[in-house]
Amino acid sequence: xxxxxxxxxxxxxxxxxxxxxxxxxxxxxxxxxxxxxxxxxxxxxxxxxxxxx
Amino acid sequence: xxxxxxxxxxxxxxxxxxxxxxxxxxxxxxxxxxxxxxxxxxxxxxxxxxxxxxxxxxxxxxxxxxxxxxxxxxxxxxxxxxxxxxxxxxxxxxxxxxxxxxxxxxxxxxxxxxxxxxxxxxxxxxxxxxxxxxxxxxxxxxxxxxxxxxxxxxxxxxxxxxxxxxxxxxxxxxxxxxxxxxxxxxxxxxxxxxxxxxxxxxxxxxxxxxxxxxxxxxxxxxxxxxxxxxxxxxxxxxxxxxxxxxxxxxxxxxxxxx
Numbered sequence: 001x002x003x004x005x006x007x008x009x010x011x012x013x014x015x016x017x018x019x020x021x022x023x024x025x026x027x028x029x030x031x032x033x034x035x036x037x038x039x040x041x042x043x044x045x046x047x048x049x050x051x052x053x
Numbered sequence: 054x055x056x057x058x059x060x061x062x063x064x065x066x067x068x069x070x071x072x073x074x075x076x077x078x079x080x081x082x083x084x085x086x087x088x089x090x091x092x093x094x095x096x097x098x099x100x101x102x103x104x105x106x107x108x109x110x111x112x113x114x115x116x117x118x119x120x121x122x123x124x125x126x127x128x129x130x131x132x133x134x135x136x137x138x139x140x141x142x143x144x145x146x147x148x149x150x151x152x153x154x155x156x157x158x159x160x161x162x163x164x165x166x167x168x169x170x171x172x173x174x175x176x177x178x179x180x181x182x183x184x185x186x187x188x189x190x191x192x193x194x195x196x197x198x199x200x201x202x203x204x205x206x207x208x209x210x211x212x213x214x215x216x217x218x219x220x221x222x223x224x225x226x227x228x229x230x231x232x233x234x235x236x237x238x239x240x241x242x243x244x245x246x247x248x249x250x251x252x253x254x255x256x257x258x259x260x261x262x263x264x265x266x267x268x269x270x271x272x273x274x275x276x277x278x279x280x281x282x283x284x285x286x287x288x289x290x291x292x293x294x295x296x297x298x299x300x301x302x303x304x305x306x307x308x309x310x311x
Contacts, residue, residue: 002111009106013117018182022121022175026128029167030280037287044294048307 074151076293077302083286084311090286094279101272109265121179122266126254127274129172131281132200133235135165139207140232143225153289155221156296158228159211160289164281166204173197176249184248192241193249196234203231217296 003009012019073079105123112119139161146154176194177187188194207224214220242251253261254270262270297303 002107002109012120013111015116015118015120015182018118018178019120022124022178025174026124026171029171033164033167033284037284037291040291041287041294044291044298045307045310047298048294048303 071151074149074153076153076156076297077300079153080290080293081311083290087283087286087290090279090283094276094283097272097276097279101269101276104265104272105269109269110263112266115183118179118182119266121175123269123273125172125175125179126270127277128168128175129197130274131277132165132169132172132197133238134278135161135168135281136200136203136228136232136235139165140228143228146221147225147229152221152296153293155225156289156292157285158225159221160285160292161281162204162208162211163288164284166201166208168277168281169197169201169204173201180248186248189248191247191249192245193238193247196238196241199234200231200238203227203234207231
C-alpha cells in the first residue's frame with residue numbers, strides 16, 4: 001500500500017494538479033463520447049425505416 | 054446482364070467472410086459483441102487502475118507524477134493503432150469496394166481523435182513537472198499533433214462531401230496518404246534528438262520499469278483496446294442505420310430496436 005490515508009492519496013505527492021488533471025479530463029471525455037454515441041444511435045433509430053432522411 | 058456489383062467471395066476456414074461485409078449481417082453481429090468488449094474494458098480498467106495506484110510503487114525519480122503513464126502510454130499506442138486500423142479499412146474499401154469497410158474507417162476516426170487528444174493532453178500535464186514545459190516542438194510531439202489534424206481532416210473531409218460514396222473514397226485516400234506519419238511518430242525518438250524519452254517498452258529488449266508498473270500499464274492498454282472496439286462497433290451500427298435508413302431490413306428496428 002502506497003498511501004497513509006485518502007488525504008495523501010488525493011495529494012499525489014504534490015502532483016495532484018497533473019495527475020488528476022490527466023485522469024479527470026480522460027474520464028470526462030469518455031463519458032462525453034458514450035453520451036454522444038447513445039444520442040447518435042437514438043437519432044439514427046428515429047429515422048430508420050423512413051424513406052426520407 | 055444487369056447484376057448489382059457483388060464483391061468476390063473470400064473463403065478462409067470454411068467461412069465466406071464477405072457475408073459479414075454486408076451491413077445487414079454485420080449489424081446484429083456487432084450488437085452482440087458490444088457488451089462483451091464494453092464490460093471487458095471496464096473490468097480491465099478497474100484492475101489496471103487498482104494496480105497502478107495501490108500496488109505499483111512511487112517512482113524514485115518522478116515521484117507520483119509518473120502515474121499519468123497509465124493513461125498516457127495506452128492512449129498514445131492506441132492513437133497510432135486506430136489510425137492503422139482506419140487506413141487498413143480504407144484500403145480494403147478502395148480495393149473491394151465494400152461499403153462496410155469505409156463505414157468502419159469512418160467509425161474509427163472520432164475515437165482515434167479522442168485518444169490522440171488524450172495522449173497530447175496527458176503528455177502536457179506530465180511534461181510540465183518532469184521537463185518544466187507543457188509543450189515543445191520536438192519530433193515526437195509535433196508528429197502526434199499532426200496525427201490529431203489528420204483525424205480532424207478525415208472527419209472534416211467526409212462531413213463536407215454530400216455523396217456518401219465520394220466521401221468514402223476521398224476520406225480513404227486521405228487516410229492512406231497520412232499513414233506515413235505513423236512510423237514517423239513511432240521512430241521519432243530514435244531518428245531525432247527529442248525532449249521526449251525513448252521507448253520504455255519494446256519487443257526486442259527488457260522493459261526498463263518495475264514489473265507492477267508495467268502490469269498496470271498493459272492492463273490499461275488492453276482496456277483501451279476493448280473500449281475502442283466497443284465504441285467503434287457502437288458507432289458503426291449508427292452509421293449503418295443512417296446510411297440504410299430506407300432499406301427494408303431496417304424497418305422493424307424502428308419499433309423494436311436491436
